[in-house]
Amino acid sequence: MKNMFKQALYASALSLALAGVAVAQDPIKIGFIGELSGPTAGVGQDQLDGFNLLLDQKGGKLGGVPVTLVREDSQMKPDVAKQVARSLVEREKVPIITGISFSNIMMSIHQYITENEVFLIGSNAGPSQIAGAQCSPYQFITSWQGDQAAEAVGQYATDKGYKNVVVLAPNYQAGKDIVSGFKRYYKEPLAEELYTSLTQIDFSAELSQVVAAKPDAVFAFFPGGLGVAFAKQYAQAGLMNQYPLLTTFVVDALSLPAIGDTALGIVSGGFWAPDFDNAQSRQFVQAFEAKYGRIPSNYAAQSYDAALLLDSAIAKVKGNVADKPAFMAALKEADFDSVRGDFSFSNNNFPKQGMHVMEVVKDDKGRLTLKTIGTPFKSYQDAYHAQCPLK
Known part of the structure; x- marks a missing residue:
């Protein structure tokens, strides 16, 4: 009887242990x-x-x-x-x-x-x-937060002394946030502020407006495939050498192989680069x-x-x-x-982080990539955190 009781206890303990593992x-x-x-x-x-x-x-x-x-x-x-x-x-x-x-x-x-x-x-x-x-x-x-990379590029444009900038972005929340971020640190009046459909891939009309404005530089935000289409058309229009192209999320590891060597020299803002x-x-x-x-x-x-x-x-x-x-x-x-x-x-559960400026270059394998050329902002909070009631 004692042995049977011990066996029962052992079986019960083993069952509980296995259940715990499960x-x-x-x-x-x-x-x-x-x-x-x-x-x-x-x-x-x-x-x-x-x-x-x-x-x-x-x-x-x-x-x-x-x-x-x-x-x-x-x-x-x-x-x-x-x-x-x-x-x-x-x-x-x-x-x-x-x-x-x-x-x-x-x-x-x-x-x-x-x-x-x-x-x-x-x-x-x-x-x-x-x-x-x-x-x-x-x-x-x-x-x-959507404004932050553009804030870094806005500060870069100010530091470069650009006085006449055309801004382009898709007409949705991220586009509006990014333009707001650029203008937060670029205080000069914009030559043009152009918004496009989120599905638009033909930018010929907008590029004609860029030429008419004769800007010191152009700032553009177009994510994913939109960025590839915009950058290619910008280069094909012969604008790359006339008006420096400043961007956020146009040139990255996804888009650069598709854009090709015409992307060399494009400036971008962001929180991280492969270097x-x-x-x-x-x-x-x-x-x-x-x-x-x-x-x-x-x-x-x-x-x-x-x-x-x-x-x-x-x-x-x-x-x-x-x-x-x-x-x-x-x-x-x-x-x-x-x-x-x-x-x-930060209190709003967005990162406190630095924001950097990068330039498109070729790495030691001849591949297009981004090289960090400056850090306008070190560890800092986004512009909206004070509106968040979280502590």
Whole structure:
């Protein structure tokens, strides 16, 4: 009888132990929403590739816990984004959503995701509204607020003494934010301020207006395939040598192979470039090139940082992301080595970070890439953080 009792106790303890292991190893579902089709698909794909790179390096785990990544294509359509967000939250029961490529998509789903207390780890879009009054304790953005890169270029234009600048951007939230950022630090009156459709790829009319204005320089924001089309047409019109082209998110590792050598000399603003000289960035660039056979873009870099942030925070809560206050605190700590160097969150859960100016050059392998030529702003907060009620 005593032996039978001992065996029963042993079997019960073993069963509990195995159950504990099963719970501990239960995968965490993470939703990924991005542009994965159409002319802007490169942005979402690089975000996805950057995130997957760390997942591969960690053996499919984050924070030591297996992860199932559920991918969704928002197709650059807010209605589609709402459908896939609802599917991830209500059917897939994901506790975390990452990605989000464009600000119009972010604005269509941000409130729904965060009000359902799902953690939103945004790795690209950073519209002014969610940095300000519409911020949420459930959002953690690992990219930038939309104005910031343009602020750096605006300061660069001021430092260069340009007095007459034409500005071009798509007519949607990110375009408006970026133009606002440029004007925040470029105080001269603009020669022209031109807005285009988000699907427009023929810029001949706008380029005629540029020629008529005879500017000192041109500042343009066109993401993804739009940037390739604009830069090519700008060069074909013979404007590259007449009017210096200043940009944000027109020239990057995605667009440069398509634009070609006419991109040499274009200036761009951003939070990171492949030439950053810190250990995490060097490791990331090397690993990304080895896996995907191309230079990583900023989109991949900021999504890799999103995965690093989650790896750190999930480890801190030992995989228990259902403990939302603890997981929120762990995310806020941002206890990871970022590809950009120093990283911390402001009160609105957007990064405090430097903003740099880069120029298109060729690397030692003859490939077009971005070289850092200045840092107008070191660790600083976005222009909207004071409007966010979070502490």
